[in-house]
Each structure stands twice: as structure tokens, then as C-alpha cells.
Amino acid sequence: MNSQLIDRLLKTIGKANVLYSPEDLAVYSYDGTFAEGHPDVVVLPETTEQVSQVVRLAAETRTPIVPRGMGSGLAAGSVALPTGGIILCLTRMNHILEIDKENATVRVEAGVITADLQSAVEKLNFFYPPDPSSQRHSTIGGNVACNAGGPRCLKYGVTGDYVLGLTVVLADGQILRTGQKTIKDVTGYDLNGLFTGSEGTLCLVTEVLLRLVAKPRFAKTALAEYDSLVDASRTVNAILTAGIVPASLELMDQTAIACIEEAMHMGLQTDVAASLIIETDGTDEQTVLREIEAAARICQENGARSVKMARNEAERGNLWKARRSISPALARLAPNKMGEDITVPRSAIPEVVQRLRTISTNHGLPIAIFGHAGDGNLHPNILFDKRQPDQWEKAEKMVGEVFAASLAVGGTLSGEHGVGVMKRPYLEGALGPLSIEIQRKIKQALDPLNILNPGKIFPDKAQP
Amino acid sequence: MNSQLIDRLLKTIGKANVLYSPEDLAVYSYDGTFAEGHPDVVVLPETTEQVSQVVRLAAETRTPIVPRGMGSGLAAGSVALPTGGIILCLTRMNHILEIDKENATVRVEAGVITADLQSAVEKLNFFYPPDPSSQRHSTIGGNVACNAGGPRCLKYGVTGDYVLGLTVVLADGQILRTGQKTIKDVTGYDLNGLFTGSEGTLCLVTEVLLRLVAKPRFAKTALAEYDSLVDASRTVNAILTAGIVPASLELMDQTAIACIEEAMHMGLQTDVAASLIIETDGTDEQTVLREIEAAARICQENGARSVKMARNEAERGNLWKARRSISPALARLAPNKMGEDITVPRSAIPEVVQRLRTISTNHGLPIAIFGHAGDGNLHPNILFDKRQPDQWEKAEKMVGEVFAASLAVGGTLSGEHGVGVMKRPYLEGALGPLSIEIQRKIKQALDPLNILNPGKIFPDKAQP
Numbered sequence: 001m002n003s004q005l006i007d008r009l010l011k012t013i014g015k016a017n018v019l020y021s022p023e024d025l026a027v028y029s030y031d032g033t034f035a036e037g038h039p040d041v042v043v044l045p046e047t048t049e050q051v052s053q054v055v056r057l058a059a060e061t062r063t064p065i066v067p068r069g070m071g072s073g074l075a076a077g078s079v080a081l082p083t084g085g086i087i088l089c090l091t092r093m094n095h096i097l098e099i100d101k102e103n104a105t106v107r108v109e110a111g112v113i114t115a116d117l118q119s120a121v122e123k124l125n126f127f128y129p130p131d132p133s134s135q136r137h138s139t140i141g142g143n144v145a146c147n148a149g150g151p152r153c154l155k156y157g158v159t160g161d162y163v164l165g166l167t168v169v170l171a172d173g174q175i176l177r178t179g180q181k182t183i184k185d186v187t188g189y190d191l192n193g194l195f196t197g198s199e200g201t202l203c204l205v206t207e208v209l210l211r212l213v214a215k216p217r218f219a220k221t222a223l224a225e226y227d228s229l230v231d232a233s234r235t236v237n238a239i240l241t242a243g244i245v246p247a248s249l250e251l252m253d254q255t256a257i258a259c260i261e262e263a264m265h266m267g268l269q270t271d272v273a274a275s276l277i278i279e280t281d282g283t284d285e286q287t288v289l290r291e292i293e294a295a296a297r298i299c300q301e302n303g304a305r306s307v308k309m310a311r312n313e314a315e316r317g318n319l320w321k322a323r324r325s326i327s328p329a330l331a332r333l334a335p336n337k338m339g340e341d342i343t344v345p346r347s348a349i350p351e352v353v354q355r356l357r358t359i360s361t362n363h364g365l366p367i368a369i370f371g372h373a374g375d376g377n378l379h380p381n382i383l384f385d386k387r388q389p390d391q392w393e394k395a396e397k398m399v400g401e402v403f404a405a406s407l408a409v410g411g412t413l414s415g416e417h418g419v420g421v422m423k424r425p426y427l428e429g430a431l432g433p434l435s436i437e438i439q440r441k442i443k444q445a446l447d448p449l450n451i452l453n454p455g456k457i458f459p460d461k462a463q464p
Numbered sequence: 465m466n467s468q469l470i471d472r473l474l475k476t477i478g479k480a481n482v483l484y485s486p487e488d489l490a491v492y493s494y495d496g497t498f499a500e501g502h503p504d505v506v507v508l509p510e511t512t513e514q515v516s517q518v519v520r521l522a523a524e525t526r527t528p529i530v531p532r533g534m535g536s537g538l539a540a541g542s543v544a545l546p547t548g549g550i551i552l553c554l555t556r557m558n559h560i561l562e563i564d565k566e567n568a569t570v571r572v573e574a575g576v577i578t579a580d581l582q583s584a585v586e587k588l589n590f591f592y593p594p595d596p597s598s599q600r601h602s603t604i605g606g607n608v609a610c611n612a613g614g615p616r617c618l619k620y621g622v623t624g625d626y627v628l629g630l631t632v633v634l635a636d637g638q639i640l641r642t643g644q645k646t647i648k649d650v651t652g653y654d655l656n657g658l659f660t661g662s663e664g665t666l667c668l669v670t671e672v673l674l675r676l677v678a679k680p681r682f683a684k685t686a687l688a689e690y691d692s693l694v695d696a697s698r699t700v701n702a703i704l705t706a707g708i709v710p711a712s713l714e715l716m717d718q719t720a721i722a723c724i725e726e727a728m729h730m731g732l733q734t735d736v737a738a739s740l741i742i743e744t745d746g747t748d749e750q751t752v753l754r755e756i757e758a759a760a761r762i763c764q765e766n767g768a769r770s771v772k773m774a775r776n777e778a779e780r781g782n783l784w785k786a787r788r789s790i791s792p793a794l795a796r797l798a799p800n801k802m803g804e805d806i807t808v809p810r811s812a813i814p815e816v817v818q819r820l821r822t823i824s825t826n827h828g829l830p831i832a833i834f835g836h837a838g839d840g841n842l843h844p845n846i847l848f849d850k851r852q853p854d855q856w857e858k859a860e861k862m863v864g865e866v867f868a869a870s871l872a873v874g875g876t877l878s879g880e881h882g883v884g885v886m887k888r889p890y891l892e893g894a895l896g897p898l899s900i901e902i903q904r905k906i907k908q909a910l911d912p913l914n915i916l917n918p919g920k921i922f923p924d925k926a927q928p
Contacts, residue, residue: 100809100811101705102701102809102810102811103809103810103811104704104705104810105809125705146650147650147654149648153648157625158648160654160657161621161625170898170902174898176898176899176902177896178899180809180874180875180876181809181874182807182808182809182839182840182841182874182875182876182879183807183810183839183840183841184613184617184622184807184836184839184840184841184879184880185807185876185878185879186610186611186661186878186879186880186881186882186883187876187877187878187883187887187891187894187895188883188891188894188895188899188900188903188921189658189661189662189666189903189906189921190611190624190657190658190660190661191899191902191903193624193654193657193658194653194654194657194658194906196654197650197653197654198653202653213707213709214704214705214706214707214708215707216707217707237566240568240678241565241568241589241678242678242747243677243678243679243680243681243746243747244678244747245677282707283706283707283708284707284751284754284755284758286750286751286754287748287750287751287754290748290750290751291748294748343646343647343648343649344646345564345566345567345569345644345645345646346566346567346568346647347564347566347567372648375646375647375648376646376647376648377646377647377648410644410645410646411644411646412644412646412649412651413651414649414650414651415646415648415649415650416648416650417650418650419650419651419652423651427651427652430651430652431651431652432641434634434638434640435640435642435652435655436652438634438640438655438910439652439653439655441909441910442653442658442906442909442910444909445905445906445908445909446902446905446906457652457653
């Protein structure tokens with residue numbers, strides 16, 4: 001990149017909103033993965049209009065733009081790979097613009113932290129359900145880019161189920177507003193749906209209009225422990241078939257449980273094969289209670305060794321603390337991990353877990369498994385030590401085998417993280433060449449100069 | 465169209481699957497609107513492969529293809545307007561291919577009647593919720609093409625919320641399969657979402673993989689009658705804000721109620737300004753009861769003159785019979801009607817109803833208003849006599865004013881019927897030129913020869 005472009009950026013959006021010292025650039029070279037990609041410049045626009053100006057400059061100079069929120073992504077979608085270019089970081093666009101109580105909607109800038117949005121609406125007894133584990137350090141714009149999920153999405157749906165409208169900057173710098181405060185809309189193509197989950201490759205999202213629901217006033221949580229993972233999986237189906245839709249239905253395997261217990265000393269039984277955390281919620285306490293009791297009965301009928309009900313908020317908080325501590329706790333077993341988010345048909349959970357164990361045994365590296373079992377969305381975490389080159393190599397090989405295992409049982413690569421850079425080599429195996437061809441055509445139609453997050457999602461054409 | 469193409473169609477998919485006599489063509493020249501468009505030939509393929517062969521022939525000869533199910537559409541999307549060409553009618557692809565009990569999914573051919581699909585899964589205690597009023601005479605393929613809704617969509621979501629995968633024939637005849645039996649999937653762009661609601665303009669849907677939910681075992685229904693439509697609207701918001709999500713929350717205005725009573729003699733009070741039909745459902749009888757009782761209390765707190773609870777299935781059936789009889793009952797007031805499906809922010813229901821009444825008064829033709837108030841999705845029906853040319857003219861003018869009223873309060877043109885031919889002139893007013901430009905680019909990328917349902921959704925370029 002020539003210094004002329006930086007000069008023009010400085011003139012366009014002001015010195016305070018442009019970073020280009022090596023130290024500053026280094027900060028924006030990473031995300032939640034091992035990937036590293038150095039941008040040429042970082043811009044921190046404060047308005048949609050500024051984003052538009054940056055895109056016009058980028059289009060004129062054919063400079064890649066990589067949109068970014070808090071950089072918590074798990075697929076390297078917001079790292080300036082492989083091309084460098086402009087990191088367009090939206091964290092300064094962090095205003096909640098309007099909470100419409102009558103229509104139960106909220107309009108926010110893309111850089112708002114998801115948890116901040118949630119607290120703001122909860123004060124008014126509304127609820128924004130999607131709860132990616134990163135909710136305290138990820139932005140709603142990033143959530144929209146990846147169509148993020150989370151434990152509560154079993155009952156409540158994912159980010160895209162809440163998007164009513166978007167303000168986006170297109171590849172030529174034009175500003176497009178989609179949608180409005182209506183729940184239903186079939187007027188033309190569903191651009192909200194197309195843009196959500198497109199990982200910044202079709203347009204840059206600067207504002208989001210979201211629908212809200214009423215805040216559930218009661219929640220009940222239970223922990224069911226199993227001697228057999230197949231029994232735990234069977235329980236998941238039995239609960240859903242019975243017409244109970246828990247807010248969350250989380251699975252943890254023995255490796256994950258052992259890690260938590262070692263780190264937290266919570267009194268979890270570490271000899272169990274699997275545990276389920278089940279939560280029901282709603283506005284009527286009796287109903288919530290009846291549902292968790294019915295779920296607990298189903299656990300017992302399906303072979304649970306024990307079912308413990310959280311008796312109060314403190315006990316409930318502990319169960320969720322355990323679930324949320326898995327990722328940090330894994331660090332006690334190995335210095336590094338690669339966490340994936342394969343999604344399989346629910347019935348295939350036992351088989352895919354068996355396949356993951358075989359992969360682990362074959363390569364001699366542990367895989368901890370946990371995730372949103374109700375959605376079939378599992379997080380196999382390969383544990384290794386990056387300093388040992390053979391482990392790093394093995395781990396990379398294992399990732400490929402994890403994806404192959406998911407596809408073999410009718411699953412897919414990603415339920416909530418997106419493709420980014422990391423899953424590109426596996427995309428054709430998952431979708432086939434024709435789907436990729438169609439998607440490339442859409443990309444080409446909307447971003448003919450290929451300046452919006454190039455090198456993401458799609459495999460290089462030369463690549464096998 | 466030359467007879468050579470008909471000959472090739474006969475050779476390709478067999479004599480029994482091709483119609484071209486004037487009498488046969490006439491049958492396929494209409495849908496649920498006043499529009500009329502004569503095709504040159506009708507093909508009734510029995511397999512996806514046959515659809516592909518027809519599309520290849522159409523592409524080679526640049527012949528428009530208009531996909532069609534039962535022709536119950538309300539926007540002329542399946543009428544061979546303005547170009548003639550091939551009607552591709554999918555009613556012979558009417559097989560339920562697989563019900564997967566473990567994963568709660570069903571795979572069907574596009575020509576399956578929605579109600580048939582529903583009965584088949586309900587026998588196994590599953591539930592396919594979307595319930596367009598046409599469910600007994602519309603196909604799932606048509607529902608997908610329009611992203612159809614219905615009363616139950618308040619709680620359960622619309623057609624698109626159930627689409628896990630599609631088999632589609634692309635504009636060049638290639639067959640693409642999207643999705644799989646997973647609830648979550650962010651691997652690449654959301655083609656399911658893009659294709660659903662695209663009204664046959666991007667691809668032809670031949671098979672659909674749908675997710676199912678558990679069949680609710682109990683339902684309770686109440687009728688609340690109001691002296692003020694504003695009070696009825698306020699109740700809708702109050703119920704939802706209280707965290708109650710009824711399966712349905714239907715509004716009927718005085719004109720609609722009077723029509724029903726005149727036709728059905730059900731003892732409805734015809735001097736009320738508006739009525740709500742509220743239904744709660746679920747798998748736990750106590751919960752369903754508590755919810756309807758809570759909803760009834762909220763009706764009373766918000767000014768309902770009376771709230772009547774259906775005491776048994778017969779009374780419940782009667783309430784729904786009343787709701788469903790609106791359309792035929794309107795025929796007693798006037799021989800013809802134009803039914804729209806505007807969708808507005810919930811808070812704007814009173815204002816838009818006021819505007820609709822003004823339109824009615826100004827032109828001297830009645831407008832009956834009913835619809836899915838919980839979604840803000842209203843069906844204003846303009847009542848007139850087509851034989852009187854001045855009324856026909858007035859009605860057409862009023863349609864434009866109805867759309868303008870919806871847009872003026874922040875609403876949109878269509879919540880469930882689609883754009884088809886009928887709403888094309890209003891699209892730019894609703895979406896703006898930039899959105900249409902982007903959508904045209906997608907259309908152009910996927911159907912460069914413009915053979916898939918041409919002349920639908922998008923206004924003619926020369927048109928104002």
C-alpha cells in the first residue's frame with residue numbers, strides 16, 4: 001500500500017480514526033485463532049458515511065477491506081489474510097440508537113458489544129436471546145457477519161432470526177437500508193438473510209435493527225450425569241420429541257468435565273461419560289418448573305446416573321460457570337487448543353463422538369467435546385502443545401479429520417463460527433462445486449472488484 | 465412458441481406430461497387473482513431430472529418457464545404473464561419421501577399439498593406449523609416460493625423458518641442440493657434463505673427438507689370483543705410484552721365480523737369495533753390454560769367489552785370456522801374483492817386501520833380488515849363489483865393507496881403473498897431503487913437468460 005492512500009484516509013476520516021504505526025497494526029493482526037495477518041492500515045470510522053467514504057477510496061485503489069469488530073472470531077474472518085489492506089474496525093460505532101418499546105425492536109450500531117445490548121434491553125424487560133460465548137467481547141456486527149449462535153439458540157434461534165433490518169455499505173460505497181420494524185416481509189429477495197452470515201464478503205454492516213422478545217422471568221436448570229454418552233444423546237431427542245423446548249441443552253463429555261473439575265473443584269463426578277445441562281425458562285414460574293421436572297424425568301428414563309436440580313440462583317450460576325469455564329479450563333490439560341463447531345443431525349451425535357474419539361486415539365492427542373447438543377452443534381477441541389512441531393502438525397491433520405467425520409454423518413463444517421480463512425480448504429467437500437459456483441456468482445455480482453474481505457469463505461480457485 | 469419445442473418436450477418427458485390443447489391451457493391461465501395469462505404449453509414433470517431437462521430445453525430456446533403448484537397464489541406469481549411460455553406445474557411431484565423421526569425432519573416433493581404434509585406428520589406426533597389459509601389447496605413448493613405464513617406463524621415462524629434444505633433446478637438445468645438435516649449451518653451463504661421467497665425467479669424448487677416440531681397436545685381459544693379498535697391493538701402489544709406468545713392472535717374489524725355473522729349466524733355481536741381471536745397451545749394442558757387465562761385478563765384490562773373462552777373443541781372449532789369463513793363471507797357484501805397482505809409495525813395497526821377507513825370513505829367502497837395482528841400482518845379486502853367499470857377502476861386505485869398507507873406508517877407491501885405481477889408497480893416505493901438494483905444483480909447472476917419466471921417481482925425497467 002502506498003502512503004498516498006493513508007494520506008487520503010487521514011484527510012477523509014480524520015487523524016484520530018486512522019492507525020498505521022507498526023505497534024498499532026500488530027494489535028489488529030490477530031483474532032481468536034492462530035492466524036496472523038498484518039494490515040497496511042486500520043481505520044476506525046464513527047459513522048456509516050465514513051465507512052462509505054473508506055469503501056469508495058478502497059474501490060478506487062482496489063484495496064482489500066477487512067471488516068472487524070472485537071476480533072473474537074474463531075475462523076480468522078477478520079484477520080487481514082492473505083492480502084493485507086485496510087482493517088475497517090467498527091468498535092467506535094458502538095451506540096444503541098433506539099429501543100422501541102411498543103414494537104419490541106432495538107436499533108444499534110454494528111460495534112455495540114452484544115452483552116451491552118442485552119443489558120440495555122433487559123432493563124426494560126426485553127430480551128435479546130442469542131448468546132455466543134463471546135457475548136462480553138464480541139460485537140453485534142460480528143455476530144451478524146457470522147450468524148452467531150449460543151446455548152440459548154435451541155429455543156430462541158440464532159442471530160439471523162432477530163435481524164429485521166440492516167444498514168450496509170455496498171462494495172461501491174453506496175449505502176443500502178434493508179427491512180423495517182415488521183416481523184414478516186416477503187417484498188423481494190431476503191437480503192437480510194443473504195447478508196447475515198456472509199462474513200463481510202458481500203457488504204459491510206454498519207447498523208442493525210433487531211427484534212426483541214419479552215424477558216423470561218424464571219429459569220430452572222438441571223445437571224444430568226450419564227455413564228453412557230449414547231444415553232445422554234438419546235435423552236436430547238427424547239426431551240425434544242416430548243414437546244419440551246428447553247432454553248439450553250448442553251452436552252459435555254468426560255474430558256471436558258474432568259478439565260472443569262480440575263480447574264474449579266465444583267464436586268462434579270469425573271468418572272461419568274457425559275453430562276447434560278438443561279435449562280428451561282419463561283414468564284410463568286409454574287410452567288418453567290413443570291418443564292424442568294418433565295425434562296428431569298426423561299433424563300432418568302433414559303439412563304441418567306443422577307439428575308441434580310439447581311435449588312437456587314447460586315447453584316444455577318455455578319452450573320453455568322462450569323459450562324462457561326470449559327474453554328479456559330482446557331488450558332490445564334494442554335497449552336493450546338483448536339476449537340471447531342461442527343453441526344450434525346441430532347441422531348448422529350453418538351456416532352460422531354465415537355469418530356472423534358477414534359481420531360483422538362489414532363493421533364494420541366486429546367479431544368474435549370462439548371456444545372449445544374439440542375442443535376447438534378458440537379465443539380470438539382483438539383488439545384496440543386504448539387511448541388512441539390509434531391503436535392502442531394498432528395492437530396492440523398486432525399482438524400481435517402474432524403470435518404470429514406461431521407460430513408460423513410450428514411453434518412456440516414460450522415454451526416456458528418463461519419468459514420473465514422480456516423475452513424476454506426474444506427468448503428468444497430461440504431457444499432460441492434456447484435453450490436460454491438453459485439455463491440461465487442453472487443459474490444461477483446455484488447463485489448465485482450473483490451475488495452470486500454477477499455480470500456475469505458471461498459477456496460482459492462487453484463486450490464484442490 | 466413453435467411446435468418444434470412442444471415436440472421436443474413431448475419426446476423428453478412423455479406425452480402424458482405435456483398439455484397444449486386450448487382447453488387445457490385455459491385451466492392453467494389463472495391463479496387466486498384477477499390476472500390471466502395464457503401459456504404456450506404446460507408440462508407436468510414427475511421427477512427433478514425431468515424438470516432439469518425442461519429447463520435445458522427452455523434455456524436453449526430462450527423460453528420463459530413459469531413454475532406453478534396449485535395456482536392458489538394471490539399475486540399472480542404463477543400466471544404466465546406477461547410472456548406466455550412454459551407453465552411448469554409440479555403437482556405430480558407430490559410424494560412425501562421421508563419422515564425422519566429421530567431428527568424430526570420431513571423430505572417432500574414440491575407438489576405435496578401442505579395440509580397432506582401436515583396430516584402425515586401429525587400421525588407421528590410431529591407438527592409442521594406454517595398454516596397459510598390455502599393450506600388445503602396450496603403446495604409446499606408454492607409456500608416456499610412465497611415464504612408463506614398464516615395465523616400460527618406468530619408463535620411458530622413462517623415457511624422459511626422450517627426449510628433445512630432444498631433441491632433446486634438452476635437456470636441452466638443443473639441440479640443443486642442445499643442444506644442437510646442440521647438445525648444450524650453457517651457454511652457459506654444462506655442459499656435456503658435466498659431461494660425461499662424468491663418466487664421461482666432464481667431457481668425451481670423440486671424437493672424440500674423441512675424441520676418439524678413436537679405436536680402441541682392442547683390448545684385453548686378465546687374471543688375478545690372491543691368497542692374500540694385501538695383497544696384491541698393495544699391488547700396485542702400488551703399480551704406479547706407480558707411474555708405470552710399465543711399460537712395465534714387474529715384481528716377482525718367490524719366489516720369482517722358483520723360479514724361472518726350474516727353468513728354464519730354464529731351469534732357474534734355485530735356492533736363491536738373489533739374482535740381478537742387468541743389461541744395458546746402446547747404440550748402441557750395447565751400451561752396452555754394459564755396462558756389463555758393470562759391473555760384473557762390482559763384483554764379485559766385493555767378495554768375488551770367481553771372475553772369468551774371456548775369451553776370445548778366444538779366451540780373452539782366454531783371460532784376458527786368464523787375466522788376462516790371471512791373470505792367467502794365477504795362475497796355476500798360484494799361480488800368481488802381484492803385482498804392484500806400489508807405488514808406494519810405492530811404499534812402502527814391503529815393508524816393504518818384509520819388510513820384504510822379513510823381510503824374506503826373517500827372512494828365509497830368498503831374495506832374489510834382482518835389478519836395476523838400479532839405479526840402486524842393485515843389483510844385489507846377491498847369489496848367491489850367488477851362488472852361496474854367505475855368500481856373496478858376505483859378498486860385498482862385503492863390498492864395503490866392501501867400500499868401507500870402501509871409504507872407511510874413504516875410497513876411493507878407483503879407479509880406472505882409475495883410480489884408476483886400485482887405488486888411490481890409498488891416495489892420501488894417500498895424498497896427504493898438501490899435495493900432493486902442489488903436484487904436484479906443477483907437475479908442476473910443466477911439467471912442470465914432471464915427464463916425463470918420473467919416479469920415477476922421486478923418492475924419493468926421503463927416503468928416509472
